[in-house]
Amino acid sequence: AFPLEFTVRHQPDRYTVSHAGQRIVRSRSCEGLKLMPAPPEEQRKRSSAAPTGPSVVWTRSHAQRRAPLTRQAIVTSAVSLADREGLRAVSIRRIATDLAARPMSIYSFAAIEHKDELFDLMIDEVSAELVLPEPPQNWREALHAIALRLRSVLLRHAWWIDLIGRNVLIGPNGIRYREQTLAALGDVQIDDTLKLAMLVAVETYVVGQTAFAIDEQGATHGEGRTHEQWQLARESYQRALIEAGNFPHIARLEAFQPTSPEDRDRFFTLGLEWLLAGISTALDPATATCP
Numbered sequence: 001a002f003p004l005e006f007t008v009r010h011q012p013d014r015y016t017v018s019h020a021g022q023r024i025v026r027s028r029s030c031e032g033l034k035l036m037p038a039p040p041e042e043q044r045k046r047s048s049a050a051p052t053g054p055s056v057v058w059t060r061s062h063a064q065r066r067a068p069l070t071r072q073a074i075v076t077s078a079v080s081l082a083d084r085e086g087l088r089a090v091s092i093r094r095i096a097t098d099l100a101a102r103p104m105s106i107y108s109f110a111a112i113e114h115k116d117e118l119f120d121l122m123i124d125e126v127s128a129e130l131v132l133p134e135p136p137q138n139w140r141e142a143l144h145a146i147a148l149r150l151r152s153v154l155l156r157h158a159w160w161i162d163l164i165g166r167n168v169l170i171g172p173n174g175i176r177y178r179e180q181t182l183a184a185l186g187d188v189q190i191d192d193t194l195k196l197a198m199l200v201a202v203e204t205y206v207v208g209q210t211a212f213a214i215d216e217q218g219a220t221h222g223e224g225r226t227h228e229q230w231q232l233a234r235e236s237y238q239r240a241l242i243e244a245g246n247f248p249h250i251a252r253l254e255a256f257q258p259t260s261p262e263d264r265d266r267f268f269t270l271g272l273e274w275l276l277a278g279i280s281t282a283l284d285p286a287t288a289t290c291p
Helices: 040-048 071-085 092-098 103-110 115-130 139-156 158-163 172-184 192-218 227-243 261-283
Strands: 006-011 014-019 022-027 034-037
Touching (some): 071 092, 071 115, 071 158, 092 103, 115 139, 115 158, 115 172, 139 172, 139 261, 158 192, 172 192
Antiparallel strands (some): 014 022
């Protein structure tokens, strides 16, 4: 199908109609029509304007100019806002206000079509922090280091937890991170799909532990109530249940108290070691400890 686009020009001795890169010329002094190619510059213009298929945000050309309004400035502003106030605070209008720009300029200079693509850029921006400068050579030590780095990045950018489940590794920094994690398992003699399964096991453990820690640290469960007020209400409710005598195992844990940062770190490391020990045993059953 040809695009329905015509250009009509009127000159003293002829009419010219341009369509789809060709010219149909009707001369007043002659009968009939002539089909003539359009000039090269007109063909190049039409070719460059031709519609293309779907694209991802990193393949699009974005406006380059000095600060304050660049793609990097926009993404940096969005990440900073999410770090301070959470993902719900991130909007095109709010970022435009922070950068003293018009909302439509944010779309133009960041080369995004909707806010979800801004989230993609934000995720890829913080994914750069996941890459280790020099990962250990031993696969188990490498996975341990990767897990610690992932946890620290998630705690630093807690809003990322809300975007888990999106295609978060399609950007250049995300690809660098995945390449490094697979390279860490380069000497492990198993199928590549099983290597990916190992990484998924470690990463999902980290995400689950971190999500729990973030919730425990910041939960208020309702506007107008502080975290401390929420903790007090929760403890009072749980204590009443325990004192009824129906939960003896929980009662032995004594009073419900938030996990301290020190215990949270210790529990995370202990669980990670258990996970890596299980993977190691699966790779080499001879290392399993028999009862």
